[in-house]
Amino acid sequence: MQTILSIGADALSYGMVLFIISIGLSVTMGLMKVVNLAHGAFAMIGGYIASYATQQMGLPFGVAIIAAVLGTMLVAVPLERFLYRRIYGAPELTQVLMTIGITFAIIGIANFAMGPTLKTIALPSQLQGPVDLGFRTIAAHKLFAAAVGVVVAIALWFIIERTPFGVRLRASVDDAAMAGALGIRTKIIYAVSFALAVGLAALGGVVGAQLLPIEPYYALHYMVTFLVVVSVGGAGSITGALVAALLLGAVQTTGRYLMPEYGEFFFYLAVIAIVCVFPNGLMGRSK
Amino acid sequence: MSLFEVKNLRKNFGGLAVTDDVSLSLQKGDRIALIGPNGAGKTTFVNLVTGHLKPLSGTVHLDGQNVTKASPTQRVKQGLVRSFQVTRLFSEMTPEEHVALAILQRLGRSGHLFTNFKTMPEVVEEIGSILALLGLGGIARTPVAEIAYGQQRLLEIALAMALRPKVLLLDEPAAGVPSSDTVLIERALAQLPPGLAVLMIEHDMDFVFRFAQRVVVLAAGAIIFDGTPAEVGKDARVREAYLGSYADDRSVA
C-alpha cells in the first residue's frame, strides 16, 4: 500500500511536470504544424535562468520563475521570427533538422556558458520540507508541481475557450487559410502562441527541476519524452496532453520503482502499443 | 452478366448521404457520361467503387467477381482503373518513367530489383507509342513539374491506358485544361480501345454529347436520370437539379 501511494504521488507530480512542458509543444504542433524538437531546450533555458537567479543573484523563487519565463520568451521570439517562420508548413524532415540543429546549438552554448555540471534551483523553505497529507507525507515541491500543473490546465482552458484570443487561436488551428481570409492575423497568433508555448516550457523546466535535473544534455534527454506525450495525446489537444502525460508518467514511474533493471523498456513498449493503435493520438482528430 | 455492376451503394459523410442507393452497370464497349452538379457525389462514387473509400453497404462486381471487399490494388489488377479529378503525378519523375511504371506494374515486373526498363525493348516501344498517341513524345524526359497542366492531364490518361483496363473511370479528364487543349483530350479518348467500358465524369455538355451514348445524372447522391443524351435536356428532374448552378447554361437548358 505504501509503495502504491508513493508511486502514485511521484507519478502525479512527474506527470504534471510533463504536462506543463509538453502542452506548449502540443499547441505549436497542433497550430503551426511544426515538429519542434527544440522545445525541451527552452525548458532547459528556463531552468538555467532560475538557477542563476536564485543561486548567483540570490533572488527569491517567485521572482526567479517570472524571470525564467520572460527570459526564455525573450530568447525564443527572435528564433520564431527568423527561423521557425521559415519552416511552417515545410516537410517534417526539414522541421526535424532545423529544430535538432537549434537544440544542438543551445546545448553547446549552455555548456559553454554554464558548464557541464548539474544546476540546482534554490527552493524557498516552504517547498523544501515534507507535507503531511494525513495518510502519508509527500515532498512539498512535488505537491507544488502538481498544483502548478492543475493551474496551467485550467488557465489554458480558460484562455482557449473563453477569450477572444482563444477564438482566433481555435479558428487558426482548424483552418489557417480560412482564418486568414476572415481577417485573423495568423502571423501574430502564431508568434503569441509560440511565446506562450515557450513560456510554459520554461515554467515546467523550473518547477520540474527536482525531477528533471538541469544540465546541458537536458534538451536531448527529455526531447523524446515530450514528443511522445504530444504524439500519444494528439497534437493540439489539452485533455489529450493531460491524459497522456499522466498515463506515461505513471508507466515511467512504476517501471522505475518496480523494475528498475528494465530501464525505460516498458515505457517505450507502451508508447509503441498506444501509437500503433491510435496513430493520431488518444484525443487526436483523424485526418 | 454485366462487365461492371454496382448495386445499392451507400455512403454517408457525417450524416449526409453522399451516395444514396446507387446502382449502375456497364457493358463492354460502353461510353457513359456521369454528370451532376458540384458536390453531387460523383468523385465519391469513383472512390467507393475503386476501393479508395469503404461503402456503408452495397456491392461491386467486376467481370462476374465480387470485388466489394478487394483492395484498390487488387481491383486495378482485375482491370478497374481510374483517373483523378485533380492530377496526381510524381512531380520529380518524367512522363517516360510514369508510363514505364504503369506498364511494368501491368506486366508484374514492378518489384524487380536488378533490371531496368531501358533494357526492355518491348517496354520502351510501348512507352513510345503511348506517349506518341497522346502527343507527349517531345517531353518524354522532362520532369512532370515542368510540363503544362494540360499535358499532365494527358499523362493521367496515358497512365490509365498503359494499365490496359477493362473498365475505365475518368474523373473530369478535361478539368483545368484550357479550352484550346480539350480537343487533345477528346482525341485521346477517341483512341481508347473500342472494347473498353468507359465512364467519364464531365461538366461540359457539348463534350458529353460528342462522347457518350448514355448519360447518367447524379444529384444529392442519388441517380435521377439514366438515358440517352437526347433525352437528358428534356427531363424535368434534371432541370430542377441543375437549377441554380446551371439554370442559365445553354447546353443543359
Added chain:
Amino acid sequence: MSETTLNPSASTPLWRRSVTRDLVAVLILAAVAVALFFLFPSNLALLTRIVAMMLLVLSLDLVTGYSGVATLGHATLFGAGAYAAGIVAAKFGITDPLLMLAVGALAGAAAGAISSLVILRGHGLSQLVLSIAVVSLAHEAANKLSGWTGGSDGLSGISPSALFGMFRFDLFGRTAFIMSVVLLLVVFVVLRIIVRSPFGMLCRGIKQDPVRIRAMGAPVYFTLVKMYAIAGAVAGLGGALSAIATKVVGLDSLSFTLSAEALVMLVLGGTGKLFGALVGTLVFVWFEDRVSAINPFHWLTIVGCLLVAVVLFAPKGLTGAAEAIWKRMRGARS
C-alpha cells in the same frame, strides 16, 4: 529542354550511358580511397569507421531519401548488424570476417523488416515517435540482455580471423580499411542498380504520392517493408563492419543519438542521391573527429548552426548545392 524522341534504338545508348556513369563513379570512389590510404596512413581506423557510417547513411537514404519514410531510429538496423556479428564471433566462435558480414546483413534485414511493421503504422509525427520508440526499445533490451551484449560495458572478445585465411587484421587497420572500401564499392554499385530498377522507381513514386501508386495497382505497404529489409541489410553490413574493425560493440551503436546523427549526415550531403550520403558522412565524421578532439561541446554548437544553415540555404545538401553551381556555370558558358 531536351527534344528526345523515343524509339528503341535511341534508348539503348541511354542505359549504356548509365553503366558508363557507374564505372566512372566507382573509379572516382576508388581513387579517393587510395588517395586517403596514402595521405592519412595513421587515420585508417577513423576512415574505416567512416565507411561503416557511410553504409548506415546509404541505408537511411534508401528509406528516407528514396521512399519518404521519416525516421529517427535508423541505428536500430546498424546496431542489429553490429551485435549479431559481434555475438556470433564472441559467443559462437564464428570469426570469419565474411561470415560475420553475412550474419550482420541478415540480422539487419530482419531488424529492418520487423521494425518497419511498427514504423509504417504511423505518419508524420507519429511515425517519428514510433521510430524513436523502436530504437530506444532496442537500446533498453540490449542493455538488459547484458549476458549476450555486455550491457553498458559493451560487447568485447571479438577477434575476427584473417580475411580469406590470409590477410590478418593488422594494428594499423590496413586490412580493415581495404576490406571496407571494397565492400562499400560493391554495395554502392548494387544500390545504384536498385534505385534505377522498377522497384526503385516504385519507391520514389510512393515517396511522392502513395495514393497514385495504389491507383496504378502497386502495393505501397509491402514495397516499403521490402525496401526496409534491403536498407536493413546495408545498415547491418555497416554494423558488422564496425564490429570487425573496432572489435567491440557498444550500446551507442543502437542509440537515438546515432540515428539523429545519421540523418544529419544524410541531409548535409543531400537526400535521394547515393553520392550525397557518402559526401555527407565523410565531411561530418571527419570534422567531428577534428573539432571534438578540441571540445565536444563546440562541435555540437557548430553542427547545430551548420544544420540550420543547410536547411535555410542549401536544402538539397552539399551535393545539391554543388550541382546547382555546376549547372549555373554551364548555363553561363553556353
